[in-house]
Amino acid sequence: MEVFYQPAISDGVHELSPEESKHCVKVLRHSIGDIIHVADGRGALFAVRITEANAKRCTFQLVSHSRKEEKAYHISIAIAPTKSIDRIEWFVEKVVELGVDEIMFYFARYSERKKLNMERLEKKAIVAMKQSEQFILPKLSLFNSFGACLQAADHFPQRFIAHVDRANPYHLMDVAQPHQDTVVFIGPEGDFSEEELVKSFAAGFTKVSLGENRLRTETAGLAACHILTLINR
Numbered sequence: 001m002e003v004f005y006q007p008a009i010s011d012g013v014h015e016l017s018p019e020e021s022k023h024c025v026k027v028l029r030h031s032i033g034d035i036i037h038v039a040d041g042r043g044a045l046f047a048v049r050i051t052e053a054n055a056k057r058c059t060f061q062l063v064s065h066s067r068k069e070e071k072a073y074h075i076s077i078a079i080a081p082t083k084s085i086d087r088i089e090w091f092v093e094k095v096v097e098l099g100v101d102e103i104m105f106y107f108a109r110y111s112e113r114k115k116l117n118m119e120r121l122e123k124k125a126i127v128a129m130k131q132s133e134q135f136i137l138p139k140l141s142l143f144n145s146f147g148a149c150l151q152a153a154d155h156f157p158q159r160f161i162a163h164v165d166r167a168n169p170y171h172l173m174d175v176a177q178p179h180q181d182t183v184v185f186i187g188p189e190g191d192f193s194e195e196e197l198v199k200s201f202a203a204g205f206t207k208v209s210l211g212e213n214r215l216r217t218e219t220a221g222l223a224a225c226h227i228l229t230l231i232n233r
Contacts, residue, residue, distance in 0.1 A: 002028060003130040004038045007137075009046055014060055021058035024050075035063060041129065041137030043068045068135045074181040075228045076102035076156065078149050079221045080188035083112035089124050091218035092140075095225040096128035102139040104183070106149035110190025118142055146196045149185075150203055158182040159205045162220055164191055172208040172224060178232045184208070184224040189217055 004020050006013060016024055016038070024030050031053045038046045038060070044067050048060035077100055081088045092103065103125075107114055122140055129137050143149035153159060157180050160172060164187075176182055185200065192200075201207070210223045 001037060001133060003045070003133060003135075004036060005041060005126050005130060005137075006038050007041050009038055009040050010042075010044065014048070014062070015052075016058040016060075018056050022055045024058050025053050025055040030058075036060070039130065039135040041126070041135070043070065043136050045135045071101070071232075072179045073232050074101045074156075075099070075225060075232075076104060076153070076181075076183040077186060077221050077225055078104040078106060078153060078183055079186040080108045080111045080146075080217065081105055081113045081116050082189060082217050085113075085117075087216070087218045088113075088116075089121065091221050092121050092124045093128040094222050096125050096134075096138055097132040098222075098225050098229050099134070100138050100225050101136075102141070104141050104143065104149050104152065106143040106146055108146045108188045108190075108196060109193040111188040112190065116142055146192075147199060150199060150205075153183045153185075154203065156181050156183040159203070160208045160224075161185040161187075161192070161197070161200045161205045162210050162224060163187065163197060163207050164214065165207065165209070168207055168209045170206065170208050172210055172227050173231065175206060175208060176228060176231050182228055184221075184228070186217060186221045186224060 004016055030050055032050050034050045035047055038048055044065055046065040047063040049063050050060050052059040105116055125138060162184055210220055
């Protein structure tokens with residue numbers, strides 16, 4: 001099922017964006033009278049009938065709608081963006097497909113990247129949401145420092161930090177409990193600084209392992225998300 005995206009459909013905006021309109025009319029060749037499906041990114045899916053099949057402005061009227069039941073838990077991955085933007089875009093696509101609820105980007109002391117195009121990443125998330133036939137768009141946020149992100153994650157009942165440490169006895173799979181709001185912090189390519197680790201432990205974070213192998217930043221973020229989805233299956 002092809003899903004289109006219009007976040008303001010519940011507010012009375014019954015037309016696709018120019019980009020979505022072009023894809024609907026030019027690529028998929030939909031025409032007046034066709035029934036298509038539109039998600040608002042907040043859990044609602046609408047069946048709509050096309051009233052104007054214009055590649056720049058595709059309008060529609062509502063036919064029916066359904067709402068996806070909210071999950072009993074919330075998965076958040078806090079991650080320092082990689083030097084290669086392609087790798088962090090790949091990460092966004094894959095964790096959205098898996099069902100992440102929130103991605104919190106932050107700049108750590110040893111981060112090699114200090115700028116991030118959030119608008120582009122949101123577009124990647126929208127595409128992944130539609131491709132995986134989900135109706136809820138994960139929240140994407142950016143923090144200028146590790147400390148600011150740490151403070152924003154203070155409300156999570158389960159708080160973990162994935163630190164590369166051979167003496168780490170706890171695997172995320174073994175310590176995370178199902179059906180609880182959970183955040184996992186993933187460090188930059190240069191890992192966390194000692195000061196950042198101390199701050200996280202003082203804030204009630206538990207140090208966890210993601211396995212014996214040394215993982216790239218984006219792989220670690222994907223692994224953490226997948227482990228949490230498996231725990232909550």
